[in-house]
Amino acid sequence: MSDNQIVIIGGGLQGLATAFTLLQRGEEVLILERDSDVATSASFANAGMLTPSQSSPWNSPDDILQILAGIGKKDSPMAMSPLAIPTLFSWGLKFLINSTPKRFNRITSNLYTLGSYSKDLTKDVREKFNLSYEHSERGTLKIYRNQENFDKAVKKLSSIFPDNSGVSILEDEELIQLEPQLKDIKSKLSGGIHFSNDEIGDAYKFCKQLEDIIRSSGGRILTNTKINKILVDKNKINCVVTDRAILQTKRVVVCAGSWSRELLKKVRLKLPVTPVKGYSLTYDTHGLNNMPKISLVDEGIHTAVTPFENRIRIAGTAEFVQFDDSIHPKREAYLNNMLRTIYPNLFSQIDRTEGKLWHGFRPMSADGLPFIGKTKIDGLYVNCGQGHLGWTLAMGSAALLADQIQGRDSEIDLNPYLASRSL
Numbered sequence: 001m002s003d004n005q006i007v008i009i010g011g012g013l014q015g016l017a018t019a020f021t022l023l024q025r026g027e028e029v030l031i032l033e034r035d036s037d038v039a040t041s042a043s044f045a046n047a048g049m050l051t052p053s054q055s056s057p058w059n060s061p062d063d064i065l066q067i068l069a070g071i072g073k074k075d076s077p078m079a080m081s082p083l084a085i086p087t088l089f090s091w092g093l094k095f096l097i098n099s100t101p102k103r104f105n106r107i108t109s110n111l112y113t114l115g116s117y118s119k120d121l122t123k124d125v126r127e128k129f130n131l132s133y134e135h136s137e138r139g140t141l142k143i144y145r146n147q148e149n150f151d152k153a154v155k156k157l158s159s160i161f162p163d164n165s166g167v168s169i170l171e172d173e174e175l176i177q178l179e180p181q182l183k184d185i186k187s188k189l190s191g192g193i194h195f196s197n198d199e200i201g202d203a204y205k206f207c208k209q210l211e212d213i214i215r216s217s218g219g220r221i222l223t224n225t226k227i228n229k230i231l232v233d234k235n236k237i238n239c240v241v242t243d244r245a246i247l248q249t250k251r252v253v254v255c256a257g258s259w260s261r262e263l264l265k266k267v268r269l270k271l272p273v274t275p276v277k278g279y280s281l282t283y284d285t286h287g288l289n290n291m292p293k294i295s296l297v298d299e300g301i302h303t304a305v306t307p308f309e310n311r312i313r314i315a316g317t318a319e320f321v322q323f324d325d326s327i328h329p330k331r332e333a334y335l336n337n338m339l340r341t342i343y344p345n346l347f348s349q350i351d352r353t354e355g356k357l358w359h360g361f362r363p364m365s366a367d368g369l370p371f372i373g374k375t376k377i378d379g380l381y382v383n384c385g386q387g388h389l390g391w392t393l394a395m396g397s398a399a400l401l402a403d404q405i406q407g408r409d410s411e412i413d414l415n416p417y418l419a420s421r422s423l
């Protein structure tokens with residue numbers, strides 16, 4: 001192995017975007033992924049939305065109340081297992097500290113800046129390499145069923161979108177004109193907001209294409225290779241110990257998503273990132289009528305419905321249950337119910353025996369911002385903690401990380417996202 005090679009731990013969205021960006025900038029890269037394929041964890045069947053518009057972190061007072069109300073419940077959009085509470089003390093305290101209106105607004109604005117930068121970079125890569133991942137540029141429609149919440153959301157818009165560019169407030173017929181399939185629930189809606197700059201795309205397909213480019217441009221990816229430990233000597237990276245061999249290296253980037261915290265703990269770094277479990281349910285819609293055209297967020301319940309080319313995906317729910325892989329039947333019922341509540345006509349045509357239920361662990365940071373860049377150990381970098389926005393933020397986070405490794409100026413202010421704020 002060459003001395004200059006940068007070892008990247010984890011082959012999800014962040015690992016692949018990091019490797020791709022570094023390779024494009026002339027570095028040698030090696031991804032080590034414990035699974036037999038890339039992007040099989042949180043990056044596999046997410047909602048597929050590139051949504052700078054949905055940049056609010058999840059520690060708003062409303063969300064915190066929903067999390068608390070969901071303790072011990074399996075049929076609420078946000079839930080917390082009583083068993084997970086002890087593991088969440090220090091993370092939870094930081095999560096609460098960052099929920100003050102001032103911090104919440106600042107973090108929202110930082111996520112929006114990185115999200116917009118990242119979405120533009122994703123588009124550049126798509127166009128340059130002619131990628132095809134069922135992307136669409138129709139934007140996101142957020143619908144409201146409660147007048148008070150709708151009015152509040154409209155008032156808040158100017159704090160995130162100062163010039164209101166790419167934002168349209170829609171009522172009654174305007175909503176139906178944009179998404180005719182909402183006609184069946186028109187009387188239940190108070191209004192909607194269309195964010196026309198958002199995009200969608202299948203994150204797994206995107207990852208597989210990045211994988212192909214990385215391999216064909218000289219980057220290496222070893223699957224079935226788990227990192228057990230990172231070894232440090234005199235505060236410098238020395239090697240990584242895998243379940244297959246020990247690799248000497250001087251530079252490592254940890255992109256292990258929700259599992260990054262455990263790896264870093266072994267080198268005495270405390271990363272305030274916790275897994276937040278979410279689900280998606282995907283149905284084949286070949287030959288069905290009344291397919292929606294635009295991706296949709298139903299306000300307040302953290303549920304999204306994304307129409308891909310011949311599939312529809314309902315995604316959402318946030319469970320604070322650590323790495324509990326069990327799938328509760330109420331979760332599937334919840335997602336089905338959401339689809340029925342939004343698109344009753346399409347729902348009635350779907351063969352529900354063929355749904356693909358999936359779950360993943362969002363790597364959620366306590367302050368809502370990702371951790372990108374240098375740590376206090378020489379040669380050790382991280383790129384993780386993108387939480388519910390990991391697809392939206394991937395290419396931008398990778399660019400900021402590469403800037404730090406190469407000592408280049410960044411195109412946006414990278415200070416809010418620096419890993420050194422905690423590591």
Ligand SMILES: Cc1cc2nc3c(=O)[nH]c(=O)nc-3n(C[C@H](O)[C@H](O)[C@H](O)COP(=O)(O)OP(=O)(O)OC[C@H]3O[C@@H](n4cnc5c(N)ncnc54)[C@H](O)[C@@H]3O)c2cc1C
Nearest residue numbers: 010012013014041042043047049227257278389390391392
């Ligand atoms: C239900 C749901 C819906 C979502 N919807 C959206 C959305 O619409 N838009 C959006 O922007 N984001 C969305 N997200 C968030 C997004 O999917 C995640 O933030 C993103 O996938 C995280 O990417 P990652 O690379 O950090 O982690 P992961 O994809 O989890 O990748 C980490 C990788 O590291 C590997 N790994 C871990 N430990 C080791 C080790 N010791 N050795 C080797 N390899 C290791 C894992 O196997 C894994 O492949 C959603 C997430 C969920 C769960």
